[in-house]
Amino acid sequence: MTATLERRLAELTDGAQVSSLTGIQRGLEKESLRINSAGKLAQTPHPVELGAALTHPYITTDYSEALLEFITPVSTSISATLETLETIHRYTYAHIDDELLWGASMPCILEGDASIPVADYGTSNVGTMKTVYRLGLGHRYGRLMQTIAGIHYNFSMPDAYWADAQRADDNSEPLQDYISNRYLGLIRNFQRHSWLLIYLFGASPAVCKSFLRGNAEHNLEAFDEQGKSMHLPWATSLRMGDLGYQSNAQRDLEVCYNNLHKYIDDLCNAITRNHPAYETIGVGTPEARKQLNTGLLQIENEFYSSIRPKRVAASGETSLGALRRGGIEYIEVRCIDVNPYCSVGIDAAQIRFLDIFLLYCLLEDSPACEAPERQLQAENIRRVVNRGREPGLLLQTNAGDTSLQDLAKQLLTDMQSIATSLDQAHQSSDYSATLTDQRGKVVDSTKTPSAMLLEEMKERELPFFRLAMSYSENWAKAFRSNPLEAEAAEVFAKAARDSLARQTEIEATDSVDFNTYVQNYYEQYKTLAKS
Structure with missing residues (x-):
């Protein structure tokens, strides 16, 4: 534990500040294929009984009409959120x-892009x-990739925490x-250590062969003699690797998390400058748009992070305009697989x-x-995604290669005092118990x-599809x-x-x-890029 961590944790658990540990604000966004x-x-439209995906506060769709997304309101209670x-x-x-509802991240049986209806x-x-943006994603990356589901975890500290924390940091x-700079610090550390989350909770080591339709450039191995499932023997989360939300076009996109203005500028530039491959696709006609623009990104959500x-x-x-206007309000974690066992x-x-x-x-x-x-962080993610459970796996650090096990043990040891403090605040032993499980x-x-x-x-002699279907x-x-x-149903x-x-x-x-609307919308990015 560093001196900074020890000091900040001591301040957080002292007196009135301890309420910040019970006031952590959370929200979940969980995707599931119908x-x-x-x-x-499913080829059926979004059920009318579930309301309008455009405006419903709790039930919407993501890429496809068949990809539901469930949203919980912000809450300080874990049990209430799950309920x-x-x-x-x-x-x-x-x-x-x-x-x-399909209970896994990697998708069910698919029959090519034509079988994946874009959300309406x-x-x-x-x-x-929203629909044209999704059509653009299909033209750029194919629709198959867009059927992968995940869980997004939204996290923020209560307002009362920040003023005391700033005084303790002697920050003027x-x-x-x-607040924004502290959240950016969280993001940088997250990127240093997120391989641990993928190792501990990755739940997509295999995929139905239908997902690979037309894709011969993969390193997966057949799991069964019939070749119905493809996998990597030591994989943790194929969803977070080259099969998942990755983009070759974005590999050279440098986005800075050291400074909020630089982060906004980097993404604005990626949205407002043309990308040759996407210029070839074109935007289509006013009556049949293919994509929103020909930039490297159509909007900031296309940046896979x-x-x-x-x-x-x-x-x-x-979204970038909101960040420039008011700073960071919360962070969204996007590397969580759907756990079929829950x-x-x-x-x-x-x-x-x-x-x-x-x-x-x-x-x-x-x-x-x-x-x-x-680059070091990206390599560590690649190793853990594809080989995370491989005995003796080494990860890269600034001090040289170190075993995943040693790095993970040290991180979990450093987190023990945080778990203990959370237990004391909640008058339980649940946080220490989950740390022991990890x-x-x-x-x-x-x-x-x-x-x-x-x-x-292996034990049930079932391909991935059959097990996930079960x-x-x-x-x-x-x-x-x-x-x-x-009464609850009526709500x-x-x-x-x-x-x-x-x-x-x-x-x-x-x-x-519509074309004027899009033009006006993109003027916001141009204004941000100049500001």
Whole structure:
């Protein structure tokens, strides 16, 4: 433990500040493919009973009409967050007939890009923009990649924490600048150590062969004689590797997390400068747009990163504009696989460890990160994604190669004081217990979800698809056997009705044509780039 971590933790657990440990704010965004009873991607539209994906506060879609995204409101309670997520699942199951929610990150049986319907958000300008953005992703990267599901974990410290922390750090800059810089420090440390999360919680070591349709450039091995499943024997999270949300075009994109203005400028430049390969695709015609622009990025969301700085944007405002206006409000962790062994894809123990991990990243020293270190970090992620459980695996550090086990043990040791402090604040032993569980996974990699999945596929002689389908069916049965009471169901039914009415209202109030709307939207990036 460094002196900075020790001091900041002592201040955080002293007197009135301890309430900040029980006031951590969290939210989950969990994606799930809708599939039919045969295990193929659903071709049905987003159910009207689930409301308008454009405006519903809890139930929307991501890339595809068949890729649902469930959103929990901000909460300081882990149990309440998980209860809300379970309630959304139960409500959804009451309105998708005989369809199921796929319970894994890597997708079900796919039949090529044509079988993946792009999400429809209605006829408004904002809805059309969301759809055209997704069409652009399909043209740029193919639609298959967009069917991969994950869980996003939103994290922020309570407002009351920051003023005291700034005084303790003897910092005199404007408070919001201090907050943004501390969150950027968290992000830099996260990128240094996120390989540990992928090792501990990665749950996508195999994939259905249909996902590789037309892709001969992979290093996966057949898991079974029939070749129905492809895998890597020591893999942890193929979702986070070359098969997942990766972009060759973005590999040379340097995005700086040392300074918020530089971060915004880097992404604005990537959005506003043309990229030759995407110029070849073109934007299409006004009646049939192919993509929003020909930049390296259409919008900032296209930048694939395992963590993002965030602020809630105003209506019509870009995410980068919100950050420039008000600074960082929270961070979004994006490297979490859906765990097939959990009914909602994540459990309380994992959330507690995420809190420990993110607090460690926030409280610890976080020096600036330059290109050589970013390359080192990317290499470590690649190794852990593909070979994370390989005995004796070495990771790169500034001091030379070190075994994953030794690095993981040291990190978990350094986090013990944070777990202890969280336990004291919550009057429990749950945080220390989850830290002990993670130590067990480091000592014995067979306890990791990725190892457990491959072992179960082997023992039950099931390809990846069949095993994931089995768990999806089991969770569907559990949710359907425990429907919501009428009062709770009506809350969601009303939210659905209100969202449909709101979409209709938005569609009726558009005052310019779509091309003008897009042009005006992109003027914001040009203004940001100049400011």
